[in-house]
Amino acid sequence: MVWKEPGKDKDPWEDSQSAPDLDKFVGDLHKRFSGLFRRRRRGRQRHRLLLWLVPAALLGWLLTGCYVVDTGDRGMEFLLGRFQSVTAPGLHWHAPWPLGAAQVMADVDQGADYVRSYNTLLTADGDVVTAEVAVHYRITDLPQYAFGDASPAEGAGAADVLGNLTDAAVSEAVARTKMAELLGTGADGVASAVDAALSAALERYPIGIEVTRVSFTKVAAPAPLAAAYGAVRQAEAEAQQESDAADAYAADLLPKARGEADARVEAAKAYAAGLVKRAEGDAAAFADVLAAYRRAPAVTRESLYISTYEQILGQVDRVVVMGKDGHVTLALDKSGLPPKGPSGPKPAVKTPSPTGRP
Numbered sequence: 001m002v003w004k005e006p007g008k009d010k011d012p013w014e015d016s017q018s019a020p021d022l023d024k025f026v027g028d029l030h031k032r033f034s035g036l037f038r039r040r041r042r043g044r045q046r047h048r049l050l051l052w053l054v055p056a057a058l059l060g061w062l063l064t065g066c067y068v069v070d071t072g073d074r075g076m077e078f079l080l081g082r083f084q085s086v087t088a089p090g091l092h093w094h095a096p097w098p099l100g101a102a103q104v105m106a107d108v109d110q111g112a113d114y115v116r117s118y119n120t121l122l123t124a125d126g127d128v129v130t131a132e133v134a135v136h137y138r139i140t141d142l143p144q145y146a147f148g149d150a151s152p153a154e155g156a157g158a159a160d161v162l163g164n165l166t167d168a169a170v171s172e173a174v175a176r177t178k179m180a181e182l183l184g185t186g187a188d189g190v191a192s193a194v195d196a197a198l199s200a201a202l203e204r205y206p207i208g209i210e211v212t213r214v215s216f217t218k219v220a221a222p223a224p225l226a227a228a229y230g231a232v233r234q235a236e237a238e239a240q241q242e243s244d245a246a247d248a249y250a251a252d253l254l255p256k257a258r259g260e261a262d263a264r265v266e267a268a269k270a271y272a273a274g275l276v277k278r279a280e281g282d283a284a285a286f287a288d289v290l291a292a293y294r295r296a297p298a299v300t301r302e303s304l305y306i307s308t309y310e311q312i313l314g315q316v317d318r319v320v321v322m323g324k325d326g327h328v329t330l331a332l333d334k335s336g337l338p339p340k341g342p343s344g345p346k347p348a349v350k351t352p353s354p355t356g357r358p
Contacts, residue, residue: 065096067104074108074142077101086142105146111138111212114159116166127179132218133170133191135198137162137209145208158207165205169197179221184236187216 068091069075075087077094078101084094087102094100114135121129139145145158173193177186195214202211293300 061096065094065100065102067092067094067102069104070106072107072109074105074139076103076105076142076146078103083143083147103146105139105142108139108142111136113137114162114166115217116163116170118167118170121171121174123174123179123182124176125178128222129174129179129182130218130220131170131174131216133166133194134215134217135162135166135211136213136215137211139208140210141206141208143208144206158209161205161207162209165198165201166194169194169201172197180232182219183221183233187219191216 067075069087069089071089073089075092077084077087077092079095080099084100092102094102114137115132116135117130117132119130121131123129173190174182176193177190180186182190191214195211198211198214202209289300289304
């Protein structure tokens with residue numbers, strides 16, 4: 001076989017136009033297969049990423065339904081716009097939006113104050129006063145308070161109903177009270193009457209609340225009489241303070257007086273017992289003297305005479321003994337002697353004879 005054409009020394013396999021490039025063909029084939037496998041790997045990675053993103057998004061959506069109710073508050077859960085239940089303080093979960101929702105009401109246990117101001121209130125004696133009333137209420141039925149309709153025709157809510165009932169009760173109570181009583185100590189009685197009227201009215205128009213306290217925070221008279229009534233109220237307050245001080249003084253003094261009285265009674269009883277015992281002793285001594293006198297009258301009489309003079313002369317500073325003729329027979333000056341104690345011996349005094357007795 002002739003591999004070379006005549007007149008030419010060329011190899012036929014070295015002709016670029018007629019011979020294919022095998023390395024380039026293999027390289028292109030390798031690139032095509034590599035690109036195909038890379039696209040498949042990228043598709044698998046995207047599929048795995050989607051598999052992780054869907055549960056994470058679902059978990060995040062479910063976590064949006066968690067909410068916390070603080071102490072003293074209450075929560076309300078809704079599903080598809082319809083009320084479901086009331087939740088207590090703590091961590092809770094509801095169906096997330098748009099399926100469900102939750103609403104938290106603050107200070108349900110503590111309650112709240114509803115304040116109303118009145119510029120003109122007519123009293124029983126025809127005067128006009130201004131007042132400010134604070135109604136402290138507590139929610140007892142949360143759904144009824146939030147969604148109840150006490151007057152379906154007007155669509156009034158709980159706050160509006162409470163305001164209307166308060167206006168009626170305050171006007172009626174003030175109209176039955178005189179101005180002097182209202183500006184003085186009678187305001188507490190009017191507040192009690194308003195409280196009772198509101199409690200009775202809320203039984204007829206239940207709005208889910210309970211009135212716990214009603215107080216008049218401000219009561220004032222018209223401008224021309226404000227100063228005079230202010231002085232009256234100040235005088236009443238001072239009188240009340242004086243009365244309280246007197247009661248406190250009496251409460252402090254009475255136990256002391258009772259203690260002193262008891263001490264005096266005990267002392268009197270002890271003194272009476274001592275007198276009785278002394279009298280009994282004197283009676284017993286007299287009985288002894290009487291018995292001795294009956295046995296020897298003259299000797300007993302003389303002994304009593306001498307002992308009596310001893311007691312008398314022992315308490316004087318100068319002793320003068322005079323005879324029947326008026327002459328001094330004995331003069332004893334004891335002013336220079338030292339004082340004797342109560343327990344010292346009695347001085348011996350010479351008893352004169354019966355003939356020289358003054």
